[in-house]
Amino acid sequence: MIRFSKSARMLAVVAAAGLALSSCGSDNKSDNASSGSSGGSELCGKNLAFLGALTGDAGALGQNMVGGIELALKEYNDKHADCQIGLKKFDSQGSPDTAPGLATQIVNDDTIFGLIGPGFSGESLATGKTFFEAGLPSISPSATNVTITQQGWTTWHRVIGNDDAQGAADAQYLTDNGAAKVYVVDDGQDYSKGLAGKVTDTLGDAVVGTDQISVGQTDMSAVVTKVNAAKADAVFYGGYYTEAGLLAKALRQGGFKGTFMSGDGSEDPNFVKVAGAQAAEGAVLSAPAGPPPADFGATGLYATQSYDAANIFLAALDDGASTGEEINTFIGSYTADGVSGPIEFDENGDITQSKIYAYFVKNGELDVENPQAIS
């Protein structure tokens, strides 16, 4: 009951603020269109929020995202001297246990008009309801679990292809490259099971076996024995780079000669470090994100998505949207060519055209510059 009354109060505050200020907001709209400035928007001086991992295992990914957001904000603020937008960062360490507390802070902070994030699927599932009830629009640059957009949270969007799109593309890639017997392994987490499950379903009879390891497991000898016994010519792993690296290493050392493929959870230079250059050679890692264009001011996976997500909010602001509801409506009808690809949302908040890329380990390094588009 406490939560309900809190969110109801939030809604009331947002609605009242919207009503009280909507008249001057619309007055300024025409001025803005002509002057190219939104100095009068009541959102000037307010903040976007970022929720995701800034420290911890996945801290580097969160730093990439913040890099992209800050780039977009800098470009905006440089052009709009009279309308500065800030960024408030909330570090969840990627944990679904930490994120809900931060989500409450975010919805209770009335200087925040939009959220970029949450970064990961687990924390998205844990916080989506809070944001939805508070009416705070959010755009995730990186959470890919399929079920998030099936929850009916109409404020939740993502500028990245989901795991179904990626899994289907991965399975297609394996088939196209001659894999007839695929062994599928995952680590049992939401993201991993979703991705590996889609690959398994798409491949159908080509799957000769499945197994599940646990996060933190280091001894992969049992899986290697099973893969070799099944005479698989490819292994697909759903999970993150640490276990992926250990598995790739154990497979190669156990005499496995086929293709090793994994998804975006493993698309990280650390994969090669863990596996060792020799065992990682030839591994294929997919991701629903391409490399940033040359001379882009931010680096790393998800930087372009974060940049695009921030720009959607800034475009909403320029369009005169001021309440959570107006921003949400604006996002729903937004169409543009972002840096990360064409952006348009379906009714669930999923991006309509997802781009999936395959990255390769070549000469002992993950080649992040030259991926192959596989969907």
Add this chain to the structure above:
Amino acid sequence: MDFGALFGSLDNFLSFTMGGLVFGAIYALIALGYTMVYGVLQLINFAHSEVFMYGTFAVAWVFIALHGTGSATWSLGHAIPYLLVALIAAMLLSAGVALLLERLAYRPLINKGAPKLIALISAIGASFALAEAMGLRDRIASWVGLDGKLANYVAPNKARDVFSNPVSIQPHGLFEIGGYKVTDVDLVIVVAALVMMVALDQFVRRTRFGRGIRAVAQDPESAALMGVNSTRVVQLTFLIGGLMAGAAATLYMMKIGSTRQNAGFLLGVKAFTAAVMGGIGNLRGALLGGLILGVMENWGSAVFGSEWKDVVAFILLVLILLVRPSGLLGESLGKARA
């Protein structure tokens, strides 16, 4: 359940068994630290897993210092000089951490005559503190003004992330048992573990220090009356446990090649399980428990799926505690061979 995966062919059965033995040998070496401290102090040193974890970092650090951070793949023969230096460094660091632990977390409590339960809680706290300190090594390095110089060793901003040995050691197959290619790395791990076990067993049985350990394990009061310096004996026990954990860390890094600040946790729990299975306080029991645990885990992975690996290990522990609470070989650091 898929018994066919395990028993379908002799090759598979042997492969699962051999894979389990290799990891079981590492469990056994770590288990020594639990079993010795328990034998002497009747205290379960839960921070022993972190003593091991510090050893794994020492191995990676030695390779970075001697080789640099560029990744390379070497054969075991090429890596042996580096591994020997790493072994010494890991044993020293682990032993140092173990001694520090004894001095800071246990001795003040034991001297005050605090109940064993308090010391156990202190052990758990020390375990977290040590793991988190390793996770914050980038910050610790910056506090002491070394972050620039130590960048390679702390991995800036990502100190909690997986930390890899830049050199991965490529095993070479020596001969086959069933379908399992026994590699030089596997052989070194098992032989090294056995040799260290035998050496430690003989040390405890035959030397003056060993007699002191056994005396304190059997009856601390009488031992003190007979002039045994029990503080010294406890220190020695932690020292030996630390040295063995350092050795286990070197073998682990040879096989796995990467570690992280929480790498000790699961391995520590497994090693503790091995110690209890064999009969905690019993050195030979640690070896037997470690090998059985490693093999049973792999068989469990084969039959139920790899996600059941840890479940199998802990069900086994519960069963043994129900049927034979003193473990397979019984408690005996002091008693059986006194």
